Amino acid sequence: MKRALTIIVLVIIAIAFVGSLYYLYQKNQESPVVYTTLKPSTETIVKETVATGSIVPKEEILIKPNISGIIDKIYIKAGDTISVNDLIAQLKVVPNVSNLASSKNQITSAKIALDNQTKSYNRQKELYDKGVISANEFDQAEVAYQQAQQTYNAAQQTYEIIKTGTSRGLDNAANTQIRSTISGMVLEVPVKEGNQVIEANNFNEGTTIATLANVDKMIFEGKVDESEVGKIKEGLPLEITIGAIENKKFDAVLDYIAPKGLDENGAIQFEIEGTLTNRDTTFIRSGLSANASIILAKAEDVLAIKESLVQFDDKTKKPYVEVKTGEQEFERRDIELGISDGIQVEVKSGLSKEDEIKVWNPVKPTGNFNQ
Secondary structure, three states, X not given: OHHHHHHHHHHHHHHHHHHHHHHHHHHHHOOOOEOOEEOOEEEEEEEEEEEEEXXXXXXEEEEOOOOOEEEXXXXXXXXXXXXXXXXXXXEEEOOOHHHHHHHHHHHHHHHHHHHHHHHHHHHHHHHHHOOOOOHHHXXXXXXXXXXXXXXXXXXXXXXXXXXXXXXXXXXXXXXXXEEOOOOEEEEEOOOOOOOEEXXXXXXXXXXXXXXXXXXXXXXXXXXXXXHHHOOOXXXXXXXEEEOOOOOOEEEEXXXXXXXXXXXXXXXXXXXXXXXXXXXXXXXXXXXXXXXXXXXXXXXXXXXXXXXXXXXXXXXXXXXXXXXXXXXXXXXXXXXXXXXXXXXXXXXXXXXXXOOOEEOOOOEOOOOOOOO
């Protein structure tokens, strides 16, 4: 019994020994871990954030009538370039019946008063010519007669204005003639001949007859997320890309950031505006979709490495890399970093262009491997 137990123990020991030798042999056959290296390069690094929006004129002017009526004639169309005081449309007035009747009654009353003053004036003139009354009394009668004439003429003019929208002597001031208030391009004419329009007043904004704008002054109008608004400030440069205009970028300057955000689908968005500066001869239509790259920082022709090569000390949180000193030998090198675009990061100090930096993705070479 003891002999059998001894044999079993020896067999187990022999198996364990053989297994260990086999494991060591297999381990020795595995390829060594090899780390590749990368050298720093000279890059231009731009740190930016993107806003979506559209291109619109800096100022749009809505032309509205100051009298209600029907469009009799339109003299412009969208795309036309016009100047200040150019005729846009002609209105045909549809008079208010109540106002027309009231104005007509005023004419009747003024005519009665004028006839009465005319008789009185003629009597006083005869008496004055005979020397019966003084010049002072005649002058009073003459003034009353002239005032009655003026009241009658004013009543007639008011009646004509209510009925036709204009009157003799008003010329270009006629309410029925809608004229341009600025020089620029006609963006839109939302009405047609025969449409009825409403005047602009304290209770109604009125019907828009045309939309005008100076298309030489265009701006980017967009929105940025609340997570980005703290990184931007007025005066930063923008690069505008317009989807409808290929292979072109337009420079702009950020000149407005909304002080209050708007809730859109659960996210707070802030409106921004940027004025385009290099329009050249490209015609940009109002309302085109565009993206604006807001340049937060820019470093040109600086020494840079990939961000994936950078490590941070667990205690000090300072950045460092491992630089090659020999065949698969590396040493730690503390560095000072600048701006980053998320892929490349600027190295201000600690590295030279000839240093080889350890890549933290080891490879198992097959055959010959060149560093």
